[in-house]
Amino acid sequence: MPKIVDHEQRRGEIALALWQVIHEHGIDGVSFRAVAEAAGVSIGRVQHYFSSKDELVVFGCRAMVSAAEQDHGPDPSLREPARARDALADFLCAPLPLTEGLRVGSSVWATYLAKSVSHPGIAAVVAEAMHGRAEATATLLAAARGTQEAREAQSTALALVSLSEGLNTRVLAGALVADEAGALIRDAVDRAVHTD
Template sequence: MPRAVDHEQRRFEIVAGLWQLVAEQGIEGISLRTVAARAGVSMGRVQHYFGTKDALVVAGVDLLVKRAVIEYEATAGRPPQDRLLHILLQQIPVTEAGRIGVTVWYAYVAKAMTHAAVRQILAQATRVGVEECTRHIQEADGVDEAEARARAIELLALSDGLTLRVLIGDISAEEAEATIRTYRSRQLTSG
């Protein structure tokens, strides 16, 4: 009897190898061969599941976004303020795994400048982030949609900027988190 193959697991193992390489050397420096070596699989397996480097790169960003959505969906049922803070703090690299994830995210952001499919995936993810933050702020703050959207964009921009500062070592993850929490508290008290 043939052995059952978990194709999703195999695809994930390859993408995890891709992410490790992207975190170390950026997207442009990878090849199917280097990803296969890092993932501990044959070049043929990588080609079987992805075909081309471009398809692998797109699959990598798609899975990165899907995993963030799954983490966010796990917060369902929690108060709007908690769900909002999850979105804002999710990208701040507290652990080494988090640092790798955020480094890969920003490598994809750079790639989006010249790659339409990557740009489309990131733009959609960003729009959903703004929509979710807007909804949570409306619920938590009792403000109209326009005000909630403006607050959401401010908070997301703050989170992005602080994340970059953590990545380059200018501030700690704890300082970034405290800054976001303080800024959010000021929003709540300013009405």
């Protein structure tokens, strides 16, 4: 079904253009015209896929979560503790803004976070993504520990994923170098696997 693939691809291209507009002008700077210009397509093309600016903005938030999950999502079949520990460290280090693309992505995500306070639709997508990240962390942590103690893993996993998010923000703001953040994350993962 080439037509469906084509539609998905076009929506993806519009999402990329939307993120660029948000990065440069914030969510309140989004308009069909600005996104169409950034995507190099007509305003009508954007309106063909999205019936309102709000729908476009929320779609962009969902697309960002999906892209991160595809890029960094853990392999759920991991059962060998040492491999699960490495996968957990990689998962928590993956969002560190090491490239210009990741910097733009992190900046747009921070903008969505800020907007979530006053926009229930964005808040729902952000909260769901955060729950998913905490759950993936707990699954990998339990596998790394070689146990099934899901309840204890959940609380420690929440602290681990929040630590990585806080460090990520510090790197984004230029208050910390990515290598130091990565070392602190890997150190925390080792402690979480071996203690409790």
